[in-house]
Every structure is written in structure tokens, then in C-alpha cells.
Amino acid sequence: MITVLSGGTGTPKLLQGLVRVFDPEEITVIVNTVENGYFSGVYVAPDVDTVLYTLAGIINEDTWYGVEGDTFITHDTLRELGCPELLRIGDRDRAFKIQKTLLMEEMPLHRAVEIQSRALGVKSRVLPMSNEESSIVIVTDEGDMEFHEFLVERRSEPEVLDVRFKGVKPAPGVLDAIESADAVIVGPSNPITSIGPIIHMDGVIDSLRRVNVSAVSPFTGGRAFSGPAGKFMEAKGYEASSLGVAEIYRDFLDRLIIDETDSDLKGEIEKLIKEVTITKTNMKNIGDKIMLARILLGEIL
Numbered sequence: 001m002i003t004v005l006s007g008g009t010g011t012p013k014l015l016q017g018l019v020r021v022f023d024p025e026e027i028t029v030i031v032n033t034v035e036n037g038y039f040s041g042v043y044v045a046p047d048v049d050t051v052l053y054t055l056a057g058i059i060n061e062d063t064w065y066g067v068e069g070d071t072f073i074t075h076d077t078l079r080e081l082g083c084p085e086l087l088r089i090g091d092r093d094r095a096f097k098i099q100k101t102l103l104m105e106e107m108p109l110h111r112a113v114e115i116q117s118r119a120l121g122v123k124s125r126v127l128p129m130s131n132e133e134s135s136i137v138i139v140t141d142e143g144d145m146e147f148h149e150f151l152v153e154r155r156s157e158p159e160v161l162d163v164r165f166k167g168v169k170p171a172p173g174v175l176d177a178i179e180s181a182d183a184v185i186v187g188p189s190n191p192i193t194s195i196g197p198i199i200h201m202d203g204v205i206d207s208l209r210r211v212n213v214s215a216v217s218p219f220t221g222g223r224a225f226s227g228p229a230g231k232f233m234e235a236k237g238y239e240a241s242s243l244g245v246a247e248i249y250r251d252f253l254d255r256l257i258i259d260e261t262d263s264d265l266k267g268e269i270e271k272l273i274k275e276v277t278i279t280k281t282n283m284k285n286i287g288d289k290i291m292l293a294r295i296l297l298g299e300i301l
């Protein structure tokens, strides 16, 4: 059994490769929940929904959110009514979110996700990192911003001075999924706002130290492949590079996979992480994703 720590873009790409080289029923995905919240009265768990849709084969791969081919009648009508939504939520996507909102009136998030996962025919286990409400604040030169205000409204433009999130408790099954894994994979997700909240929950680093953990760097050269990870890393005092990633994960990481463009960093990183593998980590098509998954799983395949 392998356990994957995931956000909502980078790691879902890798998951598409992993489920083709390893039995999906032997994969557990622990998903970030710190940016969950209510939008237009509906509970949105963005990274969880992206992982569910990716594993169900219905994800919109242009945006890495929402359902492929979805319509936006409700979204557009809300705007015409003078209730514009910050997030562009499709009609099918909204149905899943409304169902999750209703289920959560009777059960915790991890149970609601289990029901939706089964209904979508997803064979892997999808576990939200926590059932507790959390929040993430981006401290910028223009003041504090909620995650989506920074990311979507301001398109990650403001200067980032700090990133803060409320610590939460692991959901039932999270620590066990790490400790009983033959291997844990930290996917190429934002180390600060996607992986950070997961590893900083009580007991997670201790559990990770007891198992074999590999990570894929989301950086190439001094830049993230996409998104604000570089700004968040620098705001927390880390270099925006694969070396910075090694610094963040060094307490528990056994192996770091870095891109060919970072081969000059290998020596430096090997002072922090015992095994460094250099390969192509830019996942442009399913072949790239399968190749990266094979390299990651190596000996347990």
C-alpha cells in the first residue's frame, strides 16, 4: 500500500501516472483541506474535489479544477442576479459540492468524501487531511488576505510577507495510512500551503520518520512549474528551489526526485537528503506521468 500527500494540481497529475502502474486499490491519498470554505452557500473542498475528479477520470485538465465539459449556467445567472462568485463553479461541479454540504450536516467530511468517492467509482482511498475547519492567511504588503482572495482575485500578484494557517487534528485514518504504508510519496505540490499543513499536524512528522518517504520537487531551476509556491517559500525563509524543498522536508525525507534542470543542486541536496534522483519531472502528458510514477515506485513495483 502506498500513501500519497496531495494538493490540488501538481500531485493530481502524478496520481494519473501512479494509478496506471500500481493497483489503485492499494493507493491512499491524503489531501490538503486548509483552503476549504463556503462559496455561495456551498462547501468547497477544492483539492479534495480535484483529487476525486482526477481519480474518477472527469477532471478538467486545463484548469485542474471542476468537471470536464461542465456548463456554467448557475454561475453566470448568479452574476446576472448581482451575486457574482469568486470561484467559477460549474453546474455538475456544484451538484457534487451541494451533496457534500448536505452530507456534512449528518457526518464528518471524511465520511462524505468516502460516499462521493464510491459513487464516482474511485478505487483509491481519498482522505481529507482533517475534518476540522482550518483557515489560511496570506500576509501581504497590502495586508492580510484569505487564500482565494490572494490566489484568484489578486492572481498571486501582491508581495507575500508570511503565510499562516491554523493547526488542525488529523482525520481518522490519516496517521495509520502513513504508518502502515510500504512507501509514502510527497507529491509535487506547494510545500507551504498544500503539503505544509499536512506534515505540521500533530504526529505526522513522527509517523513519516518511521516509513520510507520520497518526494518530487515542484520546482525547476529557481521557479515553480506553476503558481505562487516560490513566493510562499521565500516568505517563510526558504530558497524558492529544490534545495529549499529539501530544507523543508529534511526531517523525514529519504529520497528527493528533482528535475534535470536542477542537476547542479544534487551535491548540495545530498548533504540534507540521503538519496537524490535526477529525472524529467515536467509532466506534460500521460507518458511523462507514468515514467515519473515508475521511477518513484522503483523497488516496490
Ligand SMILES: C[C@H](OP(=O)(O)OP(=O)(O)OC[C@H]1O[C@@H](n2cnc3c(=O)[nH]c(N)nc32)[C@H](O)[C@@H]1O)C(=O)O
Binding pocket: 006, 007, 008, 009, 010, 011, 012, 013, 047, 151, 188, 189, 190, 191, 193, 194, 195, 216, 217, 218, 219, 223, 224, 225, 226, 227, 228, 229, 281, 282, 283, 284
Ligand atoms: C494554487 C496551487 O495550489 P494547488 O492547486 O493545491 O496545487 P498543488 O499544491 O497540488 O500543486 C502546485 C504545484 O504543482 C507544481 N507542478 C505543477 N505541474 C508540475 C509538473 O508537471 N511537475 C512538477 N514537478 N511540479 C508541477 C507547481 O510547481 C506548483 O508548485 C499552487 O499552490 O500552486
Ligand SMILES: O=c1nc2n(C[C@H](O)[C@H](O)[C@H](O)CO)c3cc(O)ccc3cc-2c(=O)[nH]1
Binding pocket: 007, 008, 035, 044, 045, 046, 047, 049, 050, 064, 065, 066, 086, 087, 088, 089, 090, 093, 148, 151, 152
Ligand atoms: O484560480 C481559480 N481556482 C479555482 N478553483 C481552484 C481552487 O480554488 C484553487 O486553485 C485551489 O484552492 C488551490 O489549492 C476552483 C476549485 C473548485 O473546486 C471549484 C471551482 C474553482 C474555481 C476556480 C477559479 O475560478 N479560479
Ligand SMILES: [Mg+2]
Binding pocket: 007, 008, 009, 032, 035, 047, 193, 194
Ligand atoms: Mg491547494
